[in-house]
Amino acid sequence: MQRARASLALRGWHGTAQRVLQEFRRIPEEDEALSLLPLDEPFAPFAVPRAEAPRVSIVIPTYGKLPYTLACLRSIVLHASATPIEIIVVDDAAPDDSAAVLAGVTGLRVLRNERNLGFIGSCNAGAQAARGEFLLFLNNDTQVTSGWMEALLQCFAERSDCGIAGSKLVYPDGRLQEAGGLVFDDGSCWNLGRFESRDAPAWQFRREVDYVSGAALMIRRTLFEYVGCFDTLLSPAYYDDTDLAFAVRAAGWRVYYEPASMVIHCEGISAGTDLSSGMKRFQTINQDKFVAKWRGVLAGHPSRQTALDQAVHWRARGRLLVVDGTTPDASRDSGSLRLMEMFEIFRSLGWSVTFCPDDTRTSRADMHRLGRFGVEILALSSAEGLPRWLAEHGKELRAVMLCRHTVAGQYLHIVRQHAPQAKLIFDTVDLHFVREQRAAELSGQASMLRQAKLSRQSELTLIADSDVTFVVSPDEQALLRSLAPAARVELVSNIHVIHGCTKPHAERRGLLFVGGHGHPPNVDAMRWIAGAILPELRKVDPDVVVHILGDISDALRAELAQDGLQLHGRVADLDPWMETCLASLAPLRFGAGVKGKINMSMSYGLPVIATPLAVEGMHLHDRDNVLLAGEAEAFAAAYRQLRDDPALWSRLSAAGLDNIRHYFSVEAATRTLQRVLN
Incomplete structure (x- = not known):
C-alpha cells in the first residue's frame, strides 16, 4: 500500500495502472539475451586479473552465497579489458567454506573479517586495503557485462566534476532495476525506471542523480577517504550509498548515472526483501538516521507529491526541448557538430536536454552517442507523436529550440499552444532563403527564384513569431537587422574544439x-x-x-x-x-x-x-x-x-x-x- 500511494503521487493514475499491468505479464526468470553464467557450475580453480599497479580496485563484500560470488568473479574475467585491476573479496566472517574455496582463485585478494562487520564495515575494510586510483564497489550477487567498467571510467574522463559514477542495474529477467535514484525531502528514496524496459529511451542518457546503488558504484579512492568512507553510523547496511552520495556532493562533486555500464543484479539475494526482519529492517532504521544527518540539505529536495517527470529533472536549471530534422551525427555534417557542441554547453549550464528527431528515426547507437552528452532522445513512432508529447509534457519545459525553418514551420504554433511559458528559440542553422536565392542566380532559373522568395517570407514570419533567433554569421545577423528590425537575433556560429597542428x-x-x-x-x-x-x-x-x-x-x-x-x-x-x-x-x-x-x-x-x-x-x-x-x-x-x-x-x-x-x-x-x- 505504501508503494501504491507513492506510485499514485509520482506516476498518476494512468502511470500506476500501467505499472500494475506489468505484474500480470508473464516474464521468464532469466532473459536469454543477458547470457547469465550458471550458478551450479562445479568449482574448478581459475584465475582473475591482478595488476601490481592497479588503476581500479574492485571491492566485493560477501557473506556466504558462494555460487553467486564465483559467478560474479567469472563474469569479470569474461568481460576483462586492458585496464589494470585488482579484485578484493571481503569475507564477512561467513560460517561456510567460502574463504577456503576462494583461495583457489589465482590472483584474487581475499580478506577475512575476524568478526561480522556488515556491508559497511566490509566495504571500508576492502577500501583500506585497496591500491587503485579508483574504488569500484560491487555486490557479490551481480554479473557484469561487456564494457561495464570502461563506461564508468569514461564518465569520469568526460565529466571533470564526477565524484561518483554508478551502473545501470537490471534484473536477471531483463527488466530495469535502477537507473539511479531520487531522494525526497522526507529521506525516502525511489529507484528510477524500476521494472521498465532496460532499453527504454528515458534511461539511456548520462545524468546527475541523487544517488546510485552501492551494488555497482565507482569513486576515486582519495575522495572516498576524504569524505570519511561509508559512515559507520549506518552500520551494518542501508542508506550507506545514499549518504556517501550526499557527502560527495557536499564536498563539491556530482553523482552520475552511467547507462553504458550495465550490471545484472539479483536484488535481495544477500539480505532478502522483507523490511520488517533480518538485515532489511535496517533500511527503515537508517532512514531516520540519514534524515537527522542531512535535514538541511533535504529541505531543498522535492516532496513525494511531485510528479515523477518533474522530479527526475529537479536538479536541472530547466528542461529544454530541441527538435531538428534528423538525429545529429558529428561525422556527417557541420550542422550536427555544432548542435552536439551546443548540447554540451547546455549541459554545462545546468539544463536538462530532450531531443526529438522530426523524421522519428533513431537507433541504439544514436541514443548511446547523445546519451554521453546527457541528452534524452524521444523515440516517437510517428510525426504525430511530438504534438501528443507536447500536450502531455509541455508544461515542464522552460525553453524550446526548433532547428531549421522546415521544423520550426511545423511546430512553432504547437509549442506556443502547449508550452506558452517556454522561451521559443528558432535556430536557422543558415538562412535558407539566402542559399536558395544564390542557387537561383547561379542557375538563372525563374522557378528557383520564386521559391527563394516564398522561403524568405516563411523564414521572416518564423523569426517574427519566435522569442529569439540564432544565426551563424554576422552577415546574416546584419541582414536580419534590416529585414526584421524588431526581432531579437543572436549569433551562435559554428563551435569547434582546437585540435592544433601536429605535422609540419x-x-x-x-x-x-x-x-x-x-x-x-x-x-x-x-x-x-x-x-x-x-x-x-x-x-x-x-x-x-x-x-x-x-x-x-x-x-x-x-x-x-x-x-x-x-x-x-x-x-x-x-x-x-x-x-x-x-x-x-x-x-x-x-x-x-x-x-x-x-x-x-x-x-x-x-x-x-x-x-x-x-x-x-x-x-x-x-x-x-x-x-x-x-x-x-x-x-x-x-x-x-x-x-x-x-x-x-x-x-x-x-x-x-x-x-x-x-x-x-x-x-x-x-x-x-x-x-x-x-
Whole structure:
C-alpha cells in the first residue's frame, strides 16, 4: 500500500495502472539475451586479473552465497579489458567454506573479517586495503557485462566534476532495476525506471542523480577517504550509498548515472526483501538516521507529491526541448557538430536536454552517442507523436529550440499552444532563403527564384513569431537587422574544439574537401573540382590527389570517378587527413551561413583555399588567414604557393587557429547561450 500511494503521487493514475499491468505479464526468470553464467557450475580453480599497479580496485563484500560470488568473479574475467585491476573479496566472517574455496582463485585478494562487520564495515575494510586510483564497489550477487567498467571510467574522463559514477542495474529477467535514484525531502528514496524496459529511451542518457546503488558504484579512492568512507553510523547496511552520495556532493562533486555500464543484479539475494526482519529492517532504521544527518540539505529536495517527470529533472536549471530534422551525427555534417557542441554547453549550464528527431528515426547507437552528452532522445513512432508529447509534457519545459525553418514551420504554433511559458528559440542553422536565392542566380532559373522568395517570407514570419533567433554569421545577423528590425537575433556560429597542428609542411601531401552529397552546394563543388579544378591542379602537379570525405551516392561516385580524385565516403575520424594533407578546399559557388568545412580545417591548423563566398561572415582575409580563389586557375595557383612556400603555409596555419579561438570557440558560444537562456 505504501508503494501504491507513492506510485499514485509520482506516476498518476494512468502511470500506476500501467505499472500494475506489468505484474500480470508473464516474464521468464532469466532473459536469454543477458547470457547469465550458471550458478551450479562445479568449482574448478581459475584465475582473475591482478595488476601490481592497479588503476581500479574492485571491492566485493560477501557473506556466504558462494555460487553467486564465483559467478560474479567469472563474469569479470569474461568481460576483462586492458585496464589494470585488482579484485578484493571481503569475507564477512561467513560460517561456510567460502574463504577456503576462494583461495583457489589465482590472483584474487581475499580478506577475512575476524568478526561480522556488515556491508559497511566490509566495504571500508576492502577500501583500506585497496591500491587503485579508483574504488569500484560491487555486490557479490551481480554479473557484469561487456564494457561495464570502461563506461564508468569514461564518465569520469568526460565529466571533470564526477565524484561518483554508478551502473545501470537490471534484473536477471531483463527488466530495469535502477537507473539511479531520487531522494525526497522526507529521506525516502525511489529507484528510477524500476521494472521498465532496460532499453527504454528515458534511461539511456548520462545524468546527475541523487544517488546510485552501492551494488555497482565507482569513486576515486582519495575522495572516498576524504569524505570519511561509508559512515559507520549506518552500520551494518542501508542508506550507506545514499549518504556517501550526499557527502560527495557536499564536498563539491556530482553523482552520475552511467547507462553504458550495465550490471545484472539479483536484488535481495544477500539480505532478502522483507523490511520488517533480518538485515532489511535496517533500511527503515537508517532512514531516520540519514534524515537527522542531512535535514538541511533535504529541505531543498522535492516532496513525494511531485510528479515523477518533474522530479527526475529537479536538479536541472530547466528542461529544454530541441527538435531538428534528423538525429545529429558529428561525422556527417557541420550542422550536427555544432548542435552536439551546443548540447554540451547546455549541459554545462545546468539544463536538462530532450531531443526529438522530426523524421522519428533513431537507433541504439544514436541514443548511446547523445546519451554521453546527457541528452534524452524521444523515440516517437510517428510525426504525430511530438504534438501528443507536447500536450502531455509541455508544461515542464522552460525553453524550446526548433532547428531549421522546415521544423520550426511545423511546430512553432504547437509549442506556443502547449508550452506558452517556454522561451521559443528558432535556430536557422543558415538562412535558407539566402542559399536558395544564390542557387537561383547561379542557375538563372525563374522557378528557383520564386521559391527563394516564398522561403524568405516563411523564414521572416518564423523569426517574427519566435522569442529569439540564432544565426551563424554576422552577415546574416546584419541582414536580419534590416529585414526584421524588431526581432531579437543572436549569433551562435559554428563551435569547434582546437585540435592544433601536429605535422609540419614537409610531411604533407594532397588536398582535402569535406562535404556530403545531401547538401546541394557540396554537390556543385564536387563537380567543379572534378570538371575544372583538378585538371588545373594537375598542370601544376601531375601527381596531386584530392581526397573527398563525406556521404556520396553511387551515381555521383560514378560520375566523378577519375585519376587523382579519391572518394572515401563518410569516415568516422577526420584526423588522418587533417593531419597529413597540405590544404583544404572550399570551392563553394552558392550557399549561406558559416562553412563548417573551413572551421574544421582551421581547427587542425590546415590552411584553406576558398572562394570569396565560402568565407562570408567568417572574419577571413586573403593571404592573412586564407587563400581566396574565384576560378579554377586561381585554385591551382594557390596550391602552387602553399606547396612552394613553407613560410606562407605556416603563417596561414597559425592564423587559422587564431581565427577559431577568437570567433568559433566553445567559450564564445557559451557566452551567447548563457545570456539567451538566462
